[in-house]
Structure formats: structure tokens, C-alpha cells
Amino acid sequence: MIKLTINGSVREVEAEPDTPLLWVIREQAGLTGTKYGCGIAQCGACTVHIDGQAVRSCSMPVSSVSAEQKIVTIEGLSPDRSHPVQKAWAALDVPQCGFCQSGMIMASAALLAQNPKPSEQEIRQEITNICRCGTYNRVLAGIKLAAEGGEVGRG
Numbered sequence: 001m002i003k004l005t006i007n008g009s010v011r012e013v014e015a016e017p018d019t020p021l022l023w024v025i026r027e028q029a030g031l032t033g034t035k036y037g038c039g040i041a042q043c044g045a046c047t048v049h050i051d052g053q054a055v056r057s058c059s060m061p062v063s064s065v066s067a068e069q070k071i072v073t074i075e076g077l078s079p080d081r082s083h084p085v086q087k088a089w090a091a092l093d094v095p096q097c098g099f100c101q102s103g104m105i106m107a108s109a110a111l112l113a114q115n116p117k118p119s120e121q122e123i124r125q126e127i128t129n130i131c132r133c134g135t136y137n138r139v140l141a142g143i144k145l146a147a148e149g150g151e152v153g154r155g
Contacts, residue, residue, distance in 0.1 A: 003067035006031065007076025010067065017063035021055075022046045024062045025073060033074035033102045037130070044129030047103035047110075048073050054110035074102035077109060085109045088145040096133035104129050108143050117147055 001012045006029050013028040020039075025031050025048065034057060037045030041056040048057045049072040050065060065071065077083050081090070085108045088094070095101040104127070111118060111126045118126070123143050131139065 002062055004029075004062070004065060004071060005067060005069065006071045007073060008070075013062070015062050018061045020058050021048070021060045021062050021065060021071075022057040025057060025071070031073045031075050035099060035102060037100065037103070042130065043100065044103040044107055045100050047106040047129065049077075049106060049110055052110065052113055054107045072106075074106055077106065083109060084146040084149045085112065085142065088142040088149065092138055092142050092145060094135060094138040094142045096131075096135050100129060100131045100133075104131065104139055108139070108146065112143070112147055118143070120144075 001014055004011050004013060004024070006025065011029055013024050015024050015028060022034060022036060025034050034048055035045035036058060037043035039058050041059040044056060046056050046058040047054050049055065051069050078086055085105050089101065089105060107127050107129050111123065115122060120140065123140055127139065127143070
């Protein structure tokens with residue numbers, strides 16, 4: 001059994017050590033907001049936070065995460081959707097199809113936790129998630145709006 005701390009709860013899961021964290025989150029923990037996109041850590045649909053850092057969970061073996069590390073998924077970022085990034089996304093209708101948006105939100109929240117007032121260049125450099133619908137201008141606007149909205153807490 002492997003112990004993981006996900007969204008504040010310690011969970012025991014049964015998985016092979018090389019199983020990607022994404023599949024443990026989705027299949028063992030039942031948290032399906034984190035999406036599978038490419039499987040090679042390129043698209044970012046699988047982004048979660050580990051100790052506040054944005055991590056692409058599709059290529060991270062579950063054995064590389066200890067029980068002491070705090071994993072936060074989109075479900076745990078702010079269950080009442082009050083996180084500034086979530087509020088900005090809703091205010092600007094950022095998603096189109098929405099598939100990539102949980103990863104975009106998690107990457108954006110991690111960026112703002114590290115750099116509350118990023119420049120446009122810093123946003124473009126740090127947010128490398130892929131959106132097939134091409135909502136990049138709305139994502140950029142959403143991050144800027146969240147940054148203007150005050151202090152963003154760590155997820």
C-alpha cells in the first residue's frame with residue numbers, strides 16, 4: 001500500500017510503483033478533474049500541485065511522491081470555486097470546450113502563488129499548457145485578472 005496526502009486527506013492506494021500519479025488520482029482516489037491528455041507531460045491537462053509546485057502527473061511515478069508531500073488537485077484547489085483564478089475564469093468565460101482548463105487553472109494558480117504579479121512575458125513563459133481550442137488570449141486575460149484581484153493563496 002502506498003500512502004498519499006491528496007487534498008488534505010491521507011489515502012492508502014494500491015498501485016505498482018511505476019504507475020503514473022495521474023492514474024492513481026483518477027482511478028484509486030476517484031478525482032477525475034485531473035485529465036489525461038498526451039501522456040508525455042507536454043499538454044498539461046494532468047497538472048496538479050505537489051507542495052505548491054505545478055507538476056504534470058501523467059509522467060510522474062506514484063513512487064516518487066511521499067506521504068508527507070501535499071498533492072492538490074483541481075477538486076482541492078478551492079471546493080467552493082472561490083480561488084481568484086477560478087473566479088477570473090468564470091468572469092471571463094475562459095474555457096471553450098473546457099477539457100484542458102483544470103490543468104490551466106492549476107498551472108496558473110501555482111504561478112500566481114510564486115509570482116503574484118507576473119508580467120505578460122512571465123505568464124507566457126510559465127504557462128506552457130496546450131489548449132486545442134486556442135483560448136490562450138482568454139487564459140492570459142484570466143491570469144491578469146486574478147493577479148489584479150489581490151493576493152492569491154497557495155494551493
